[in-house]
Amino acid sequence: xxxVVAMGIVHExxxxxxxxxxxxxxxxxxxxxxVGPNGAGKSTLLGILAGDIRPTxxxxxxxxxxxxxxxxxxxxxxxxxxxQKNRLxxxxxxxxxxxxxxxxxxxxRRISRRSDVxxxxxxxxxxxxxxLADMSFPTLSVGEQALVMIARILAQDxxxxxxxxxTASLDIRHEHRVMNLIRHRxxxxxxxxxxxxxxxxxxxxxxxxxxxxxxxxxxxxxxxDVLQPTLLSEVYDYPIEVMDHPxxxxxxxxxxxxxxxxxxxxxxx
Amino acid sequence: MTFTGLSLxxxxxxxxxxxxxxxxxxxxxxxxxxxxxxxLEVGSGAIGVQESVLWSIRxxxxxxxxLAAGALAAAGVGLQAVFRNPLAESQVVGTSWGAAVxxxxxxxxxxxxxxxxxxxxxASVTALLATFLAYRVARRGPRVEVVTLILAGVAIxxxxxxxxxxxxxxxxxxxxxxFSFWSLGTLGGATWxxxxxxxxxVLPGVVLLAWRGRQLNVLALGDEEARHSGxxxxxxxxxxxxxxxxxxxxxxxxxxxxGFVGVLAPHTVRMIIGPDNRVLLPGAMLAGAVLLLAADLxxxxxxxxxxxxxxxxxxxxxxxxxxxxxxxxxxAQGGWV
Numbered sequence: 349x350x351x352v353v354a355m356g357i358v359h360e361x362x363x364x365x366x367x368x369x370x371x372x373x374x375x376x377x378x379x380x381x382x383v384g385p386n387g388a389g390k391s392t393l394l395g396i397l398a399g400d401i402r403p404t405x406x407x408x409x410x411x412x413x414x415x416x417x418x419x420x421x422x423x424x425x426x427x428x429x430x431x432q433k434n435r436l437x438x439x440x441x442x443x444x445x446x447x448x449x450x451x452x453x454x455x456x457r458r459i460s461r462r463s464d465v466x467x468x469x470x471x472x473x474x475x476x477x478x479x480l481a482d483m484s485f486p487t488l489s490v491g492e493q494a495l496v497m498i499a500r501i502l503a504q505d506x507x508x509x510x511x512x513x514x515t516a517s518l519d520i521r522h523e524h525r526v527m528n529l530i531r532h533r534x535x536x537x538x539x540x541x542x543x544x545x546x547x548x549x550x551x552x553x554x555x556x557x558x559x560x561x562x563x564x565x566x567x568x569x570x571x572x573d574v575l576q577p578t579l580l581s582e583v584y585d586y587p588i589e590v591m592d593h594p595x596x597x598x599x600x601x602x603x604x605x606x607x608x609x610x611x612x613x614x615x616x617x
Numbered sequence: 618m619t620f621t622g623l624s625l626x627x628x629x630x631x632x633x634x635x636x637x638x639x640x641x642x643x644x645x646x647x648x649x650x651x652x653x654x655x656x657l658e659v660g661s662g663a664i665g666v667q668e669s670v671l672w673s674i675r676x677x678x679x680x681x682x683x684l685a686a687g688a689l690a691a692a693g694v695g696l697q698a699v700f701r702n703p704l705a706e707s708q709v710v711g712t713s714w715g716a717a718v719x720x721x722x723x724x725x726x727x728x729x730x731x732x733x734x735x736x737x738x739x740a741s742v743t744a745l746l747a748t749f750l751a752y753r754v755a756r757r758g759p760r761v762e763v764v765t766l767i768l769a770g771v772a773i774x775x776x777x778x779x780x781x782x783x784x785x786x787x788x789x790x791x792x793x794x795x796f797s798f799w800s801l802g803t804l805g806g807a808t809w810x811x812x813x814x815x816x817x818x819v820l821p822g823v824v825l826l827a828w829r830g831r832q833l834n835v836l837a838l839g840d841e842e843a844r845h846s847g848x849x850x851x852x853x854x855x856x857x858x859x860x861x862x863x864x865x866x867x868x869x870x871x872x873x874x875x876g877f878v879g880v881l882a883p884h885t886v887r888m889i890i891g892p893d894n895r896v897l898l899p900g901a902m903l904a905g906a907v908l909l910l911a912a913d914l915x916x917x918x919x920x921x922x923x924x925x926x927x928x929x930x931x932x933x934x935x936x937x938x939x940x941x942x943x944x945x946x947x948x949a950q951g952g953w954v
Binding site: 400421425431440443447448452454504555 | 646701702703748831832837838839841842845846848849853857859887891892893
């Protein structure tokens with residue numbers, strides 16, 4: 349069964365349509381990258397898929413069940429959500445933060461079951477934060493904190509992962525480490541959706557790309573179909589070129605070397 | 618380690634608080650008097666006045682102190698977790714003075730002793746109203762704006778304190794002095810009846826918080842993140858705020874407004890053993906007990922035979938210490954924002 353289905357999602361806020369008729373299925377074994385310019389509705393769509401926001405019209409089915417009928421504990425065993433911002437008000441240790449991801453599995457009990465301990469340990473070593481396990485979370489750098497939060501999501505061990513800019517504050521090496529982890533989760537049968545701003549990461553790792561523009565799912569398909577220069581230039585309102593990657597496999601997306609105008613830039617910012 | 622230290626300090630406070638005062642009772646006498654109570658013939662050799670002082674004055678006072686301290690510390694732990702701010706406390710978010718209004722009104726309307734159930738119940742109700750009012754004002758969509766919450770608490774405290782002042786003024790002459798003394802915090806009104814009423818109202822709250830410890834930890838991630846992790850955030854918040862109001866109400870009705878225990882005890886313990894609510898709760902309750910019993914000892918012996926209000930002492934000692942903790946923690950943890 350398709351784990352998450354979004355049907356006819358329309359969302360309005362402040363009299364403005366943020367999302368306008370989205371149909372999307374998260375497929376098992378597939379990493380879907382959600383891309384598009386600022387204000388296209390990507391985060392709102394993620395919020396609706398996660399069950400945070402109730403859409404004005406349309407419905408979300410999670411494993412065949414309307415999302416609003418599922419209790420938080422049940423939902424947390426099906427999908428995990430990585431928010432864009434990391435917040436933690438108290439000085440928990442890295443290990444404690446990753447353990448929080450096991451809440452839905454361990455219920456009110458202590459982390460003592462073998463499966464819980466294993467999930468926490470393997471999530472920490474996969475993200476490379478095992479050596480920080482006893483450090484206090486607030487003392488970490490922003491990038492390290494982001495990795496710990498990704499470890500927490502991995503420890504939650506859900507068939508569906510909803511990730512809002514998982515690589516936002518990471519350096520190149522960790523960017524690829526995290527993308528590899530996420531793709532690996534998909535290969536193991538996970539249904540993953542991630543908002544990405546870096547089109548090259550999307551090109552390299554995603555099984556399909558959903559291009560959002562103006563509250564609509566403009567195009568949804570394999571990277572080669574979506575990453576077309578004319579399509580990208582139109583959606584982003586900026587000259588974009590796509591070429592074969594020098595390594596011989598995949599695509600390389602870049603802005604046009606010859607900038608056509610200066611007024612355009614002034615208007616955009 | 619920390620718990621052993623805290624427990625030893627509580628024991629030391631018990632020895633001092635049972636022993637010191639107008640009538641001196643050595644620890645050995647206390648133990649044998651207690652043994653005789655439960656039917657053991659140990660021959661305490663205690664004189665009659667020692668027994669009556671211990672049994673009807675000091676012990677109820679100590680037990681009430683333990684209950685009030687436990688209630689305030691536990692309420693602090695709960696409120697800090699649900700509002701995700703180490704400054705949240707019964708007194709800060711308006712719960713304490715909200716409770717004082719109910720208790721004062723019940724007392725002014727003629728519920729005689731502070732030990733009866735009516736003031737405690739009334740205090741719990743008004744504490745609940747005050748806390749939810751502050752919460753409603755501070756809530757914006759699914760979020761609670763902590764700064765607004767604290768400012769709302771300031772306003773609610775001002776209104777409630779004024780209402781209490783008004784009630785104190787309309788009270789009759791003889792009643793008035795003890796009334797205003799109560800509003801500043803005192804364990805002086807302790808009887809076994811007060812103790813039992815307080816126990817009945819405090820215990821469920823402590824049990825709830827202990828049971829919900831892990832959920833309170835998850836809440837540190839934020840409301841939405843906690844829900845993503847499987848916590849029913851709305852229900853948890855209602856439960857914890859209600860428990861905190863009930864505990865604070867019982868404590869205030871019995872012992873008046875005692876500030877800073879609910880913020881100081883959890884904060885100190887958190888700095889030593891970390892923020893895990895499952896160990897923080899018992900730790901903070903023990904630390905609160907030490908703090909309150911020490912304050913009460915000073916309160917009744919420093920200027921004997923008269924007393925210094927307990928709330929005055931806890932604020933006097935707790936305020937500056939709190940400022941220092943604030944400064945130190947900000948440096949060590951890089952702030953709370």
